[in-house]
Amino acid sequence: MNEFAATAAMGKRVRGRALVAKDGFSARYDLDRANGVFSRPEHKLADQSYVDRVLVLDAAKGGVATAWMLHEMQSRGVVPAALVLNSVNPIMVQGAAFAGFTMISGFATDITLAVPDGALVEVDPEAAPPVLRILAAG
Amino acid sequence: MRLNDEEQAMLAGAAGPARQWAIEHQIQVGTYLGAEDFVPVSQAHIMADTESLGLAGVEWLERLAALPQAERQVLIPTITDPRGTDFAAAHRLKHQDWMLDLERRAIAAFQAMGILMTDTCINYQTIMPAVRGEHMAYGDTGVVIYSNSVLGARSNFEGGPSALAAGLTGRTPRYGFHLDEKRRATLLIEVADTPAELSDWGALGGITGRLAGDYWQVPVLAGIDRVPASDEMKHFGAALASYGSVALFHMAGITPEAARLADIGAAGLPTRARVTAGDLLGFRRAYTDAIETIDVVVFSAPQLSLMEMRTLAGMLDGRHATVPLLVITSPQVKPDADRLGLTARMEAAGAMVLSGMCFYQSYAREMAEANGWRTLATNSAKLTNILGGYGYRPALLSMADCVDAACAGRIVR
Numbered sequence: 001m002n003e004f005a006a007t008a009a010m011g012k013r014v015r016g017r018a019l020v021a022k023d024g025f026s027a028r029y030d031l032d033r034a035n036g037v038f039s040r041p042e043h044k045l046a047d048q049s050y051v052d053r054v055l056v057l058d059a060a061k062g063g064v065a066t067a068w069m070l071h072e073m074q075s076r077g078v079v080p081a082a083l084v085l086n087s088v089n090p091i092m093v094q095g096a097a098f099a100g101f102t103m104i105s106g107f108a109t110d111i112t113l114a115v116p117d118g119a120l121v122e123v124d125p126e127a128a129p130p131v132l133r134i135l136a137a138g
Numbered sequence: 139m140r141l142n143d144e145e146q147a148m149l150a151g152a153a154g155p156a157r158q159w160a161i162e163h164q165i166q167v168g169t170y171l172g173a174e175d176f177v178p179v180s181q182a183h184i185m186a187d188t189e190s191l192g193l194a195g196v197e198w199l200e201r202l203a204a205l206p207q208a209e210r211q212v213l214i215p216t217i218t219d220p221r222g223t224d225f226a227a228a229h230r231l232k233h234q235d236w237m238l239d240l241e242r243r244a245i246a247a248f249q250a251m252g253i254l255m256t257d258t259c260i261n262y263q264t265i266m267p268a269v270r271g272e273h274m275a276y277g278d279t280g281v282v283i284y285s286n287s288v289l290g291a292r293s294n295f296e297g298g299p300s301a302l303a304a305g306l307t308g309r310t311p312r313y314g315f316h317l318d319e320k321r322r323a324t325l326l327i328e329v330a331d332t333p334a335e336l337s338d339w340g341a342l343g344g345i346t347g348r349l350a351g352d353y354w355q356v357p358v359l360a361g362i363d364r365v366p367a368s369d370e371m372k373h374f375g376a377a378l379a380s381y382g383s384v385a386l387f388h389m390a391g392i393t394p395e396a397a398r399l400a401d402i403g404a405a406g407l408p409t410r411a412r413v414t415a416g417d418l419l420g421f422r423r424a425y426t427d428a429i430e431t432i433d434v435v436v437f438s439a440p441q442l443s444l445m446e447m448r449t450l451a452g453m454l455d456g457r458h459a460t461v462p463l464l465v466i467t468s469p470q471v472k473p474d475a476d477r478l479g480l481t482a483r484m485e486a487a488g489a490m491v492l493s494g495m496c497f498y499q500s501y502a503r504e505m506a507e508a509n510g511w512r513t514l515a516t517n518s519a520k521l522t523n524i525l526g527g528y529g530y531r532p533a534l535l536s537m538a539d540c541v542d543a544a545c546a547g548r549i550v551r
Contacts, residue, residue, distance in 0.1 A: 008170045024383075028190070029527050032503075040527035059352040061383050062524075063279045065190040065499075067297020072192030089353035089383050090171060090314065091297045097166040098299040 002134040004114060007106030009130030010093075013123065014102045016081035017138070019053035020117040021045050022110075025083065025092070026062025027069035036078040054123060055080045056115045060089040067091050071099040082123045084132055086111055104130050139168050139311065140175045148307060154209030156202050160303035167300060168311025177312040179293075181268075182212070182275040182305040183261060184253065185219040186298040187499040188240040195298075196244050203247035210251050216305035217256040217265060218248065219278045220441065220468075220496035227492050232508035237501055253305065257494035258468035259440045262289065263368060265470065270394055273316055275304030279379035280372065280440050280520070286386040288371050290394040292316045295353070295385055314354075315386050321395065322403035323358035323388055325350060331415035332363045335536040336446075339370045340377040340519025341421040342413060347382025349411055358388040358396060358404045365392055369443050376440050377519035425522055426533040426549065433511040435459070435544040437537070438466035438497040439521040447475045450537060451483040459488035459544040462509070469494045488544075497521060502528040515543040 021044035024030070032039035036051040060066075073079040082102035083092065096103040104123050107114070111132065115121060118138020124131050147153060148161040164176070188196060202210055222241050223233045245255060256265055259278045262285055268274055270290030276282045277296045285291040294314040296304060304310045314320050327346055333339045342359075350357050357378070366374070366389075378384050388396035388404070399405045437450060447467060465484055467475060472493035475481045481491045498521060505511065506529050515533045516522060517540050522532040533549060542550040 010166065010170060026383075028498075029524055031527065034503075039529065042526065059383070063380065064185045064277055064295055064297040065187075067299055068186065068190040068192070068195050071198070071299075072190065072194050075192065075194030087352045087354065088170075090167065090294045090300070091383075093167050093170045094163075094297040094300040097163055097170070098297075 004107050004109065004111060004132045005129045006104045006132065007129070009104035009123070009125035010096055011082070011100060011102030011125050013126055014054070014082045015120065015122045015135070016052060016054040018056050018115050018117060018119045018121045019045060019048065019050060020056040020112055020115050022058050022112045024059050024061030025055065025057045025085065026060070026066055027073065028065040029062040033069065033073055033078065050080045051078055052081050054082045054084060054121050056084040056112055058085065058112055059087040060085060060092040064091050067095040067098060070095040070101050074099050074101065084111055084123060104132055139165055139173055145176060154205060156205055156210050157306050160306040163299060163303045164307065164311050168313060171311065171313040173311035173313040175312055176309040177273050177316050178309050179273045179275045179304055180214060181266070182214060182216040182296070182301045183219065183277045183281055184216060184298050184301040184305070185277040186244060186248070187220065187222040188237065188244050189222055189499065189501050190298065191244060193240065196240050196247070199244060199247035203250035212252050212305035213308040214305060216253045217261060218253060219257070219259050220499050221245070221257050221494055222500050224492040224495045227490060230490060231500070231505055233501060234504070256469065258470060259496060260372065260443060260468055263372070263443050264468055275301050275310045277301035279385070280376035282385050283375040283379040283387065284372060286315055287375060287388065287393050321386060322356065323407060324355045325357050325410045326404055326407040327357055327359045328409050328412040329359050329361040330412055331418070333370070333418060336369060336373045337422065337517040337519065337534055337536045338418045339366070339374040341418040341534065343374040343377030344381040344519045344523065345413055345417060345421055346387070347378045347380065347384055350382040350384050353383045353385060355382070355384060356386050356388065357384065358390060358399065358402060358407070360390040362389050362392060369446055372440055373518065377523070380520040380523045422534045426535065429513050429531055429533045429549060431513060431548045432461055432515045432533065432543045433513045434462045434464065434509070435515045435540050436464045436466070436497050436521065437517065437540070438464065439518045439524070441496060442467045442471065444471050444474055447471060447480045451480040453538055453541045454484050454487035454489060457487050457541060457545050460547045461544055463489040463544040464492060464497065465489050466492045466495060466497060498524045498528070506530060515540050515549065
């Protein structure tokens, strides 16, 4: 199976290389936004660049700052291509809506186990239902 | 989403572009999260430090603030979370001019919209606590979880743009913790040993947050053997929200919706975990054991109440800090602390007493680089959770042990 339907999505259709981990996501807690890398030492993607990657992670974490930060990151072009999450919180939705950022969430399977790290994927929020497609293995 | 006539008019632009943006944003968020309609809210609370906003966010605010007055004014009381500096101490913190310029521009924009610059994350202790059943649009996770859980109010996490949108429209999408069915407990935690120190309440919140795992979980804690004080609930909730992204908890027999486990649907829930004093110690030691010397000691996150200021002043009497010691409170508490002599007592011990900011919202990475700070001691589990990503090595200690560390420049074991 290389197509995964989701319960909700927003933004434009995008393609990119997946960066995958069974871990959470918070722009304030996890990122060095100046340099575009995961900076939280305990994060499974620590020291890896997130720029232009389709982040495939488990759940939205942390506080409310991501609602502004996605917009700020996008203004400088130091930003992921899209966010793919098993579970969102309102902050991720609000932040993606404010920034016009592509996000998809709510799968029948654990999406962090289904997508190989480095795979070329497409996030299609305009499909009904919205889907994540694996186009090529990493 | 179903819209009434007023909401349809806002969406059509009849109330100006700011309210049109606001309700469009709210509809997009509400649709994603399954809201069927809007619910009126009586207050909004905006988190908008300029580290989060950046230049792009400040310029966006300025465009709203430049609209005609009738179009840009918020419709309900709208207040603010801590700012990115304390202007009175900015040079001592080594905040740079560009940071202060961004702060001034953001403040001017908010004031033009009629927003009250309260600059606090403890408004439930100092401004106007919510009432049980009151719908709010609060924008600080600690404020949301305290108001939902301890006061029985109803709010989701509202990030800065969404809290501002709620201020402009006077409503928010009705999803999540505005709904009865989302407030029922989903996991039961048994507490074997009720914490004594604020840092251990934070540790309990951190452990519970890790067990809960995501925003939609509602933990209920059983076994707490006394009614926690407001500051204890504050540290517990702030850590739970930080570690778990959790917005609502119950304490059996204590919090207002959990007089009985059956009231919150928890009568048949299996116990997910039993938390002991050893677990709390282990949580703290995981941060602290490998750290010896301390570069800076910080009391913040959440801002300190007057009671915490009183306790800390007592611990600092006759002592002298040898490393920077930051004590951060709200603009509402600070004048009382000044008037009552607490500020002077802490400053006599070498503390820097700051107001209207919060450490992690105040360019923490840049402060670390400018001041050479790497290891940090705090009694805030929430702060401990956040600062690793900013390049700090944080130690979670009791308030008394933080004071000892500030005086010795190292953890006193």
